[in-house]
Amino acid sequence: MVETYSTTEKIGKLKELFRSLKDEGDHKKALYLRKEFKEFLGQCDALTIARAEQELAKEGFTLQDFRSGCDVHLEMMRESLGQQGTAIPAGHPLTRFQQEHEAIICWINELLEAVRDAQTYSVFGDAKDALKRVEVLTSKLGETENHNIRQENALFPLLERHGISEPPRVMWGEHREMKEMKTKLHQAFETIDASNYLEVLSKMEETALLLEEYFASHTKKEQTILYPIAMRMFSPDEWKEFSDACEELGYFSLEA
Template sequence: MEKEKVEIFKDILKRLHKGEDIESLKKQFGELLSRLSPFEIPVIEQELLREGEIDVKDIIKMCDLHVEFFRGAVSEAGREIENLPEGHPLRTLYEENKQILKDAEALGLLASSTFSLQNEDPRRRNFYEKLVQHVSELSRIGYTHYTREEMLIFPYIERRGITAVPTVLWSKHDEVRLKIKLLVNLLKKEEDDERLKKEALELSRMLSDMVFRENNILYPTLKVLLSEGEWKAIKMFEKDIGYYKVEVVEEWETSAEPLLPHQIDPTVPPETYEKLPEEIKRVVGALRPDTEYSLVRENDLKLESGYLSMEELNAIFKTLPIDVTFVDKHDRVRFFSGGHRIFHRAPTVLGRPVQFCHPPRSVHIVNKILKAFKEGRKNPAEFWINMGERKIHIRYFPVLDEDGNYMGTLEVVQDITDIKKLEGEKRLLDWK
């Protein structure tokens, strides 16, 4: 390694430590940083750590400077996405990936720096705690960025017959999630340095790999395929899932009507197909869009989150492992679920004042709950009782319209005896 290069790099870190502006350092030392390989960085930093000239905050700051240079120039597709208005869902995903890439680099640097220090070095504990915190924060990537892609983005390309790509990406997402969970647990147990460093560097590589798969393959595909109406629908739902370390500005607007996957024409015209990235074309071959299935059938009930026939709706309520009873705003019983019930109900109770459905000794409590709900209490009233050897959980929820007006009360009753015995995990993949 060139001695001059090392000395200049040391100077950059020292100036960062003293509070010099990051942007000016980027401009001044961009050429140097572009000539440094990722493998040289930890060596230089370890030397500075031994000299006691930098701390953990400097390591994180350094990522702002070098991450963009290690990964090469922004692709043409990337520049097009960067030119989208702020708040466009695709621009938001791209901006999150910048943060993920930075955090991946920070993870590698933190791990290399932490485990270069001897156990007796007083700075090691500070570095170790920062590493634990950093890895814990990485868990949010799976809950936000990856989940938005899986739940909001993938359905649109699957509808067009592109199923292999989202399947592969979702598998990669889960590999990252599992690796983060493993590393969190290993750090808690304070496993040996070599194991921790190995897993941390592997996770850093996996996160970076996902960023480049998305930026160079998935996002250019989305930009070609999805219409304004589809992005409008995605925008409507993405806040419910959340974002990874970005503030979303509401600059992007469109007059297009929101389109859900089942509402679009899934056929991809030849001219659009030709604009797809070559990697996508190689994987999908001839597209086989999902054109046979029709979501909405004659006589279906249109609900807020789907469509059901009356037969399906009744069957669902009978199948639920809970008892449900609805009392309207006039305190009259309007509905109860069928099937097996813990508390018996018969059609004779329909239209009956709910007060008459309870023993006289408890009616004053029923009225107290209803009064609280009508006055605006939103928290459920909750009780649990023993019925023989079974533990029964009873909850009352206020039911409100979109404007917050009281519509009635929902009673939910559940046998939680076996639920209380659960320990550890039994995941979907464990089912036999």
């Protein structure tokens, strides 16, 4: 028989589990906690999880504390909240963000392919076409910062207006880290020449792999946590405010 909890009790239980996951160093106990957390998340919606995170933040939980359990949290989101989906009607302002998610992950994958292709040439001059593709895709990923800027200036303020502050804070921190990765890719490419191109491409591949993993994780949290909360809480007037802010900030092209 599944025990039932009130919303307040769910928040308290989630906070207890978050603390335990952060502090547990024993591997076997951690596996048990993962199982318990996974089972309990099946009883919680995205808003309840966000409220628990917000209360923990007020109690001193740091960004690193939340990130320490990020992988566990994401795994459970895929199997619980992820199954619920985000019912976004055609033409809704969030549809564009989902389209951008698909484009960005595609470009990261294409960059990895181009970097690996360029590494197959033993002569720098022969890698010209592959390197040009690397340059184009690196530049394109730089343009996608516009995606994060719109989230930070159009979506996050509305969530915070409704008292949802911790998820945007975590996402904002991840935006900064991904921006650093994109900058690192651009700066690395700028140093390429005939004497170092294989070494530089190897480092770019490593960074692109990290960005791919990071962005996939980040996107999953947006689509299973942030967007469901926004769909549930925002009024029609707030969606109009959101759309107007996005239009003012502009969009990057989805064409590669």
